[in-house]
Amino acid sequence: MESLVLERQHELSLRDFPIEGEETLGPRDVRIKLHTVGICGSDVHYYTHGRIGPFVVNAPMILGHEASGTVTEIGAEVTTLAVGDRVCMEPGVPDPNSRATRMGMYNVDPAVRFWATPPVHGILRPSCVHPEAFTFRLPDNVSFAEAAMVEPLAVGVHAATKARIRPGDRALVLGAGPIGLVTALSALAGGCAEVFVADLDAAKLEIAAGLSPAIRTIDVSRDDPAGTVLKATDGWGCEVVFEATGSAKAAAGVFAPLCPGGVVVMIGGQPEPISYDAGAAMVREARVENIFRYAHVFPRCVAMLASGAIDVKPLITRTFDFSESVRAFEVAASAPKGDVKMQIELPQ
Known part of the structure; x- marks a missing residue:
């Protein structure tokens, strides 16, 4: 064929x-x-x-x-x-x-x-x-x-599930590609009150901003994601950070915007070993989750598309x-x- x-x-x-x-x-x-x-x-x-x-x-x-x-x-x-x-x-x-x-x-x-x-x-x-x-x-x-x-959305839903989001949490998504944006949507559907999305591509950030009034974009060519999140949260930080860039540079800073007791979810594939700030993770008692594709979420994704919970x-x-x-x-x-x-x- x-x-x-x-x-x-x-x-x-x-x-x-x-x-x-x-x-x-x-x-x-x-x-x-x-x-x-x-x-x-x-x-x-x-x-x-x-x-x-x-x-x-x-x-x-x-x-x-x-x-x-x-x-x-x-x-x-x-x-x-x-x-x-x-x-x-x-x-x-x-x-x-x-x-x-x-x-x-x-x-x-x-x-x-x-x-x-x-x-x-x-x-x-x-x-x-x-x-x-x-x-x-x-x-x-x-x-x-x-x-x-549904297949890429399943990655975002799996990531949000691993994060154990609670109603009212705030999240930062590093990366506004397909996976980053479906993760932002999944985080909102999971209960986040606000989701920050950071990227270099202004056009993708514009798409992100149009997805929901609860999404706040950060152009990393002008603003520091951690600084923006800390300022918006009175220095506390966000409860969840999703790393969806696959960039070693971005991954090295995942703890900076995270609040004490928060969780980092690693989504983006890293071709080489990356820097890990164990001290920053320790003083926050941070939890780190890793995902590989997804499991048990396809029916949930279809249901959310059908109901309009995710567009x-x-x-x-x-x-x-x-x-x-x-x-x-x-x-x-x-x-x-x-x-x-x-x-x-x-x-x-």
Whole structure:
């Protein structure tokens, strides 16, 4: 089937690509016609660098893992989905018998098969087969484009859950990219009274400010995030800091705006070891949480989109046709100012 293939670093092609063994429908699987696929930073990183940490692209690989579509066929034992259902899909499928999965931490199962993570192919292609257990029906008022945002939103919801937000907390999100902004929305949905969002990109900060009157933006080219937060909180600091930049410089300062007893949630992937101010953490009795993808949150995300508790539509800043997929990645790799989430629509 025609697919967007990462042939090797810096080389993409839209071509017919055989997917051996991955299209067989099992008794508890569903076949899905893809509709919308988001371009994730990890997809772009594989394109520009050919690897992410230990995951190396050693053979041609189909990209894409943020997706929505329509069920076209169901396995003999499927009971919760039917042909014609509009769905979104959780891209990581763990080993059900692994110790991590049995503990409920299936996202850190070393054997998890995650779309577009070598050697597993992604879903920038016409159709895929996926387990019923990781496929979620969409309410009528959730569009395919919104549904393709559930995967990144799940990261934000997982981060907010790990933070154990209490009603009235104040939070700082470092980074106004897709993950930073869905984290800000998730923090508000979780009960935060105010969320500060810090970034260098003024256009993204403008989008952030438009998401909620409870979001306050900080342009780090002009203002210090810690200083701004401390001034706004009478020197106390905020209860939660989310690090969503993946920048070692930003990560080194996560304790400065944090109040005593507060929590730091590390979201952004760090390619190298980072500086950690143990003294600053100690005097605050700070709690530090780390997240890897997400677990058990897809149904919550779908429910919040359906109810209007979270609106991700302003984050979708550009949409390409499937035929423009190579160009779409070239644009995404250029990191244009003001673009948050780019998506690709497949032919229907």
